[in-house]
Amino acid sequence: MFDFLKAHIWSILIGLNYLLALIAIVVILFKNINPTKTLTYILVLVMFPFLGLLVYYFFGQEYRKNKIFNRKSILNKSVVKRVNHEFILDKKDLKRLDDFLDDKIRLVRLLFNSENAPVTKHNKVKILLNGKEKFEYLFSDLKKAKHHIHLEYYILKDDNIGSELIDIICDKALSGVSVRLSFDDVGSEISSKSKRKLKDSGVEFHPFMPVLFPGFTGKMNYRNHRKIVVIDGEVGYVGGINVSDNYVNYKNGESFWRDTHMRIEGEAVKQLQLHFLMTWDFVSSSNLKITQSFFPETQVKQELAVQIAASGPDTDWANIMEAIFVAINTADDYVYITTPYFIPNDQIITALQVAAKSGVDVRLLIPKASDSWTAKYATNSYIEKLLEAQVKVYRYTNGFIHAKTIVVDDIFCTVGTANLDYRSFNINFEINALVYNSKTSLELKSQFLNDLKDSEELNLTDWQNRPSVNKIKEAYSRLWSPLL
Template identity: 35%
Template sequence: MSNILLKAILIANMLFAVIIVFGERKRPLAALVWLLLLLFLPVVGFVVYMFFGQKLLTKRKFRLKREDDVRRGKIIANQHRQLVSLQDSSEDESANYLGLTRMNLLQASAPITLDNEVLFLVQGRDKFAQLLEDIRCATRFIHVEYFIWRDDELGQQLMAALTEKAQEGVEVRVIIDDWGCKLTPESLFQPLRAAGGKVYRFLPITLNFVFNANYRNHRKIVVIDGCIGYIGGMNVGVEYLGHRQHQSPWRDTHLRIVGPAVASLEARFLMDYIYVSREEVELGERYLLSDAPRLGHSPIQIVSSGPDSTEQHVKQGYLKMISSAYESINIQTPYLVPDDSVLEGLKIAAFSGVDVKIMLPGKPDKKLVYTVTMSYAGELLEAGARIFLYDGFLHSKAIIVDDHYLSIGTANMDMRSFMLNFEVNAFIYDREKASEYNAIFYKDIAHSRELSLAEYNSRSAWSRLAEGVCRLFAPIM
């Protein structure tokens, strides 16, 4: 009996080895990690791969979603492309980012929109107070998409506000990620459903679809009446209000946008909603306003990426920003696990005399990922970059280049966000807003300590060993 079981395991391992070789042919390092895991830990490796590694089995699933996105994306892009001609810009500084805007338009189908008002929300209390006020003022629809929605004081308060609006006749649609909300009971959403609201879980994880665990919807989007949009790093949970003492203060960044860019956020939400609900929603003027309020002056592109895309659009945007920098690159990220292209881009920028500053959390939430993060931080220190450790947990995802333009959204500076998660970022081409956020960045530096190369090199032999071992698994973290 034991021989039969052993043979079955070996056959299964060989089968999955073939799947890995074909499925990960564009990522040889990831393929090597999976093969080593199956070789040295056959049973454990088999189970882990079933949950987190399968790619070919999802090919058709994501192909269908990609076709939906492309079909509707072309309609949306055609509706918005008339808003601006990239060739008409006469500002000298626009040359710094014209290539980025073209790439995002042509490759990511991200129209550039003008005259947007942008508000930076860097404290959870401020963000959710403003969001609840905007929800109370909604008259037509509220569309909400979050990775994590906890059944705590904040989650219940937000759900109560949405339920009240649904009872008033306002359309309320909610998407939550099934993995991110695995501990959130369905009872939390029942009152909203009873009031006529709609709630769907993105890629539910079941025994038939255990491979869904590897592909998570990390997006955080709220659109209210087509006029107001939210995007950024904050999920729904009291920790974003600073209620986790061991990680306090908790620092994150969210954007409140008023203007034509809200239609791009709404389009992203609707494409995700149609995919999870299979409900045909008309992509017309009711949701995608052509006469959105123009209260500001910021040009914005909303760029999405995910495992359903043939290209890593947000990562490519980051890489283009890094390669275009002349003076400075300021980055905030909770996890620093870049792929080779981004790592080399940052090192080349530092070698070229660009002032590269990267801010990381001083109080991590994931020990293994933080160990890998410090490994990459050390390599960048050796290249001349500067690393700052925030005195608390930093969850903000931001990159500012040359004090001219910036990107803020849901994507971390890690391979999971680049390749496996569904993400969305705002690229903002506004020197005034870049300077405003840089001021926030330097205020955060005042609450951080700089990690020197000497301090990094003085770490223990055990830390060096742990970094080396954990970094082997960076492509699958």
């Protein structure tokens, strides 16, 4: 028997591989997911023995249907229910917002109906350009904290800027401020020395879905891509800038990193707080007591409407993708999009093409140089069809642009963590601030036009004549696009 197994080991393993692959294919077909994604998984399972099973195990699980964690323990808290109830706008406020937004009021209703995400009325926002400006404001606010500091980051490294952040929050913890830190276990790199310092200072910290343990490795691909800071429940931060020297352009002479973040004061901070607490409830299992001190009354009287949109494997709907889809479809004059990774689904591609062909000024800004070879060529595979539909496509040439912003018609804009790709729409935990305000929208529009000065516009004829080898790379990379 042993000799038989030894002599036919490869045949047995190949047979077992395709038996498991067949079972996986049946499961995929019954899920009724996007046909392109279905075909991609089937091709990978059939054409790449063993590797295909690993890819499906790590990337193919549908956690939107099988929730990663249950948020009801937080949402059912009486304090949280009271906070959410206070944001329900009366008919007069809704009428004023409807008059201002016109068709874009559909965004407000969409997110409220899908995720019970209320629009908040009293806010102040500050657009922060690049890491230097973001960290100057953030560190100043952190040093003023009196009650609590909540931080949630995809990337946190204890390099120069990360060590400075760690020093500040450790000092605040030692002074009696409650500090809670959640970081993604795949994206972050924190040394044992820094972790000891955090622990000794009284900072509570937990990795998001650690991958060192076998029970979690199957979820390695489902990462927390959010960047949230909440200070005393009064000041919040959200956007594209992580905690790493890459984001602050410390190293002279190396590629410039262009990014955008947002500082918020007012009622929308309570929604950022809520999303932090739901994550904290999952990563810590500490049964933290939710009190009104996490949701203080705002002193902001300025009227500026902000809605916080969150999505991830734990949500019933792809909220951010749907919001972007509606924003494009309701545009009358223009849609200006900046994203570092553009690997969209069919819905977004169609929306962009239809808007452009209908006379809307649709412009897309992406990096020329990417930090991912496969993502770069997958992005390039979509460009020709956009150019044919009269979408104006620009590539940023002054380094790497990592900002994730959209501006529509001088009245709506969004800054957040979500890219325009499959991963952000369906896999990662993401969060965006949607702002319904002319001044903020015009500010982001101005910055978009400034970024175009450091960019090259693509021409359809020239693009069609690009080298054939590039087209082959694009075709190969696009095959993997649902998995990137």
